Amino acid sequence: MDNVETLRSEILDAVAGSSDLKALEDIRIAELGKKGRVSGLMKTLGKMEPEERKAAGQALNVLKSEIASAIDGRKGALEIEALNAQLINERIDVSLPVRPEDQGRIHPISQTIDEVVAIFGEMGFTVAEGPDIEEDWYNFSALNIPPEHPARQEHDTFYLPNEKEGHRMVLRTHTSPVQIRTMQNQKPPIRIIVPGRTYRCDYDATHSPMFHQVEGLVIDKKTHMGHLKGCLIDFCRAFFDMDDLPVKFRPSYFPFTEPSAEVDIGCTREGGEFKIGHGDDWLEILGSGMVNPQVLVNCGIDPEEYQGFAFGMGIERIAMLKYGIPDLRTFFESDLRWLRHYGFQSLQTPSMVGGLD
Ligand code: PHE
Numbered sequence: 001m002d003n004v005e006t007l008r009s010e011i012l013d014a015v016a017g018s019s020d021l022k023a024l025e026d027i028r029i030a031e032l033g034k035k036g037r038v039s040g041l042m043k044t045l046g047k048m049e050p051e052e053r054k055a056a057g058q059a060l061n062v063l064k065s066e067i068a069s070a071i072d073g074r075k076g077a078l079e080i081e082a083l084n085a086q087l088i089n090e091r092i093d094v095s096l097p098v099r100p101e102d103q104g105r106i107h108p109i110s111q112t113i114d115e116v117v118a119i120f121g122e123m124g125f126t127v128a129e130g131p132d133i134e135e136d137w138y139n140f141s142a143l144n145i146p147p148e149h150p151a152r153q154e155h156d157t158f159y160l161p162n163e164k165e166g167h168r169m170v171l172r173t174h175t176s177p178v179q180i181r182t183m184q185n186q187k188p189p190i191r192i193i194v195p196g197r198t199y200r201c202d203y204d205a206t207h208s209p210m211f212h213q214v215e216g217l218v219i220d221k222k223t224h225m226g227h228l229k230g231c232l233i234d235f236c237r238a239f240f241d242m243d244d245l246p247v248k249f250r251p252s253y254f255p256f257t258e259p260s261a262e263v264d265i266g267c268t269r270e271g272g273e274f275k276i277g278h279g280d281d282w283l284e285i286l287g288s289g290m291v292n293p294q295v296l297v298n299c300g301i302d303p304e305e306y307q308g309f310a311f312g313m314g315i316e317r318i319a320m321l322k323y324g325i326p327d328l329r330t331f332f333e334s335d336l337r338w339l340r341h342y343g344f345q346s347l348q349t350p351s352m353v354g355g356l357d
Contacts, residue, residue: 004041004056004059004060004063007037007038007041007063008063008066008067011027011031011067011070012066012067012070014027015027015067015070015071015074016070016074018074018078020078020082021075021078021079021082024071024074024075024078027071028071031067032064032067032068032071038060038063038064038067041060042057042060045057045060103345103346104343104346105339105340105343105344105345105346106343106344106345106346107331107339107343108319108323108325108331108342108343108344109212109315109316109319109331111319111343111344112315112318112319112322113195113212113214113315115239116193116195116214116235116239116315116318117193117195119235119238119239120193120216120235123191123231123234123235124191125191125192125193125216126191126192126193127192127193127194127195128178128181128182128192128193128194129178129194129195129196130172130175130177130178130181130194130196131172132171132172132196132197132199133160133169133170133171133172134169134170134171134172134177135164135167135168135169135170136167136168136169136170137167138172138177138180138181139157139170139172139173139174139176139177140152140170142177142180142295142298142299143176143177143179143180143255143256143295144255144256144292144294144295144298145255145256149255151254151255155173155174155200156173156200156201156202157170157171157173157200157201158170158171158199158200158201158209171198171199172196172198172199173198173199173200174198174213174215174312175194175195175196175198175213175214175215175312176215176256176310176312178192178194178196178215179194179215179217179256179291179295179310180295180298180299182194182217183217183219183295183296183299183300183301184299184300188219188220188221188301188306188308189218189219189220189221190217190218190219190220190308191217191218191220192215192216192217193214193215193216193217194213194214194215194216194217195212195213195214195315196212196213196214196215197210197211197212198210198211198212198213199211203329204329205326205327205328205329206317206328207328208316208328208329208331208332210332211314211315211316211328212314212315212316213312213313213314213315214312214313214315215310215311215312216231216309216310216311216312217291217308217309217310218231218308218309218310219291219296219301219306219307219308220306220307220308221305221306221307222307223306223307223308223309224290224307225259225290225309227309228261228288228289228290228309228311229249231309232247232263232286232288232311233247236263236265236285239318239322240265240276240321240322242276242277244278245265245266245276245277246265246266246277246278247263247264247265247266248263248264248265248266248282249261249262249263249264249288250262250263250264250282250284252287252289254287254289255292256289256291256292256295256310257288257289257290257291257292257309257310258289258290258292258293259289259290260287260288260289261287261288261289262284262286262287262288263284263285263286263287263288263311264282264283264284264285265282265283265285266278266279266281266282266283267279267281267282267283268280268281269281276321276322283321285313285317285318285321286311286312286313286318287311287312287313288309288310288311288312289309289310289311290307290308290309291307291308291309291310296308316328316331319331323342325342
């Protein structure tokens with residue numbers, strides 16, 4: 001037992017020099033564990049003479065508790081060290097500028113729909129939707145376009161091969177069938193806009209077989225042409241962000257509105273350069289009119305009591321004009337370079353446009 005002194009200083013040195021909790025635990029096991037060195041010495045006590053055993057036993061017990069408390073003390077110190085290191089490493093520097101992230105872009109179609117919805121939303125319109133695969137009756141007949149009507153030919157319709165319950169199914173050629181669905185399901189007053197996909201068999205720089213429209217429908221007592229004009233003039237000026245944008249209503253024809261008007265905005269085309277605003281030229285941007293009384297009757301609404309107006313426009317067309325996009329087909333080519341160029345950052349929600357620049 002002479003070596004207790006050496007053992008003590010060796011172990012206490014090791015404890016003091018241990019650099020982490022794992023090393024400290026290894027020391028505890030190696031010295032105080034069941035198979036540890038101190039425990040080994042304890043086992044030798046049995047073979048000693050009583051006098052010797054008493055002294056050695058006392059010395060070993062003192063050694064044991066000295067080591068145990070040294071380990072405890074070191075453990076506390078190491079825990080504090082580890083905590084401090086963690087606090088330093090995981091510190092968040094709130095003054096650091098945000099790292100630029102590789103963000104996605106909002107497609108100009110989504111952006112334009114959001115802008116249109118925001119403008120009409122402020123006027124009290126709510127959004128309605130309908131199916132892309134539509135019954136012939138909703139897409140045409142209910143809108144006063146009977147089977148033999150020449151307007152059907154103009155629509156370049158995609159017909160589906162199978163009939164559903166006697167109805168011929170089509171890919172809707174415009175968003176107008178949602179007017180019918182809404183009037184069937186909702187009592188007036190009605191004030192909806194309908195953004196959505198539409199389909200026509202056509203493909204060139206200004207046409208794509210799938211494109212988007214926004215429909216508008218207002219039905220109420222005493223609604224008149226003045227409401228239609230005021231609403232659409234306000235919309236054009238808000239959308240193109242020009243308070244004095246010239247807006248003209250030109251007589252036109254749609255089977256589902258009477259009278260009908262096409263809406264033109266002022267523009268200039270000089271030396272191949274095109275600009276929206278003042279000038280001596282006009283550009284058509286949407287179709288509109290007072291809902292034909294026959295359409296109201298088809299939906300079970302009494303035209304003596306209710307009148308209304310409707311309008312429809314192509315999303316691609318107004319997006320191309322507003323954002324200077326020359327070819328409609330590029331909207332659907334999914335070219336990332338195009339999207340990076342014409343897309344919008346997600347922070348520019350419609351209500352914040354203008355507030356941010
Ligand atoms: N549905 C028409 C079209 O696609 C547009 C329109 C809608 C015209 C509503 C008048 C009223 O051409």
